[in-house]
Amino acid sequence: MPKATVEAPSNIAFIKYWGAKDLDEAIPAGPSLSMTLQRCASRTTAVFHEGEDGPDEVLVAHNTDDLAPAGDAFRRPIVRHLRRLCKWAGRHGRFQIATRNSFPSSAGLASSASGFAALTLAVLRAFGVAPDRATQSVLARQSGSGSAARSVMGGYVAWPEGDRHAARQVAPHDHWDLRDVIALVETAPKKVASRDGHRRANTSPFFEKRLSLLPERMKRAAAAIEAREFEALGEVIETDGVELHLITMSSVPPIFYWMPATLAVLEAVRELRAEGVPAYSTMDAGANVHVICEPHHEEQVARRLSRVDGVLEVIRDRVGPGPRTDVEPLL
């Protein structure tokens, strides 16, 4: 029975994907740029029962919990993606899927990015095919999780590039060791799903202007990464991270992802900078705050964030090399 296991990391966007030309296939309205993480990851084992009919089986676990059958809302987009991949490969059969996330899911940490990247890559391996990275990225994106397009590769990743809206690595992880200190202020699923937020993006009167700013911002970020200019990159990160939320708060109806503790963390980061510690915050479509810094400041940043009122947990992650296959199967 063809079986494969892949662990794919999450990523933190420095320039955010928000708003789509086609939401089902995640064709984005604008470009984005991210850093692939190392520790926050999804491990997925896919067993392919070729030729068999019957329902796909989907098991899921968070952290060290036991695997258990996934609920319907979790299972449905996975099954849809399995059918899409079968069609792409011209194969027929049913799957057993087991997936484990190393971080709280649906909490503004991009578990759908790592999850769909891992699923896509595990299924491709179970099929015994090895398309190029751009194709892997396109297939991951077609899950509907746009940022999955960026999680199929490591280091610093720009998306989209070219006709097929695939991601491309702009620098490998060992080009520049940056850290992501994550202040968790919320672990419950967010009230408005990213998908609904994307759909509402162009109701913001400011969305069009934002899109017009992104090409220049992409260039500045890529140049800062290439030259390893941390403060230049940090300014882009913080501007864009706030801007995503300016768009959500001016959408119709507005979406407020921030929580009180979110603002307290943003303030703590500004205080750190005032004290001479370069660190820059960003948030995905959620309340948690990612604080990007260089390795020699990580300890100090983590200590400070853990003291902020309302911070439940501090997770330390870093830029990573991307998906791995040298991992224990879950099935």
Add this chain to the structure above:
Amino acid sequence: MPKATVEAPSNIAFIKYWGAKDLDEAIPAGPSLSMTLQRCASRTTAVFHEGEDGPDEVLVAHNTDDLAPAGDAFRRPIVRHLRRLCKWAGRHGRFQIATRNSFPSSAGLASSASGFAALTLAVLRAFGVAPDRATQSVLARQSGSGSAARSVMGGYVAWPEGDRHAARQVAPHDHWDLRDVIALVETAPKKVASRDGHRRANTSPFFEKRLSLLPERMKRAAAAIEAREFEALGEVIETDGVELHLITMSSVPPIFYWMPATLAVLEAVRELRAEGVPAYSTMDAGANVHVICEPHHEEQVARRLSRVDGVLEVIRDRVGPGPRTDVEPLL
């Protein structure tokens, strides 16, 4: 000795003044609309020593404190305004000024609006002149406090109108009894003065778009006031109140006026609405939240806000008739 006392109320803007064509004379970049309050007010007594030279004397008190000589930062713009008014009237002399605020000053409650409205009107009375309301508004605005232009009259006030950038009443206070329940979350002076914020407004990439939205928004607000359609007005209030902060947070460098408790109050207001209590929030350039509601919901709104974490005090105010002269002199 000519002496006059005027009490002028603060106002809460439903559509905000932010950004100026001329900051010194407060010629605004866009239109604004406010409700003049009743309780939150400044009382000012002006004694005019005609023909005398020598420094102006400025005494100030908050709430029930004793009057005391004003510090330099408070005194300087007042003296500048006194000189401007003398020049306008073609008069010469020195002033004794005493002013008392009924609410915490410099905390995002517009004490400069009420203060400069009261000062302007008291000085005009001490001069023994009675220019029309548009001229009163222009003179108050020239203090540099734009919203003072709206505080020289009561009820619902639009600004600017016409060539002289004066305010105009769109409806008197007895047209519609609305309440303003103010959740104080901060009483310290804000870190970035409004004046610096105004100056930075056009560094926001979204400022121009905001300006383009205002004429239509002014019409919708005026129509809702005329028809007493509370929910239609409320949507304008809440959209515009957030938008001011989207502009500050996207200015270069960004300004974050919100505090954690600000977000908690905004959330409480959304919860109230979900429970069927129409109430809408707005914030000036500060962390405090004004919650606008109809009289029969005021009690419930005040009770809820007082229970929100981080709310120091709840102040209840309402639409008022504007400046009064039937008040006790301070000198």
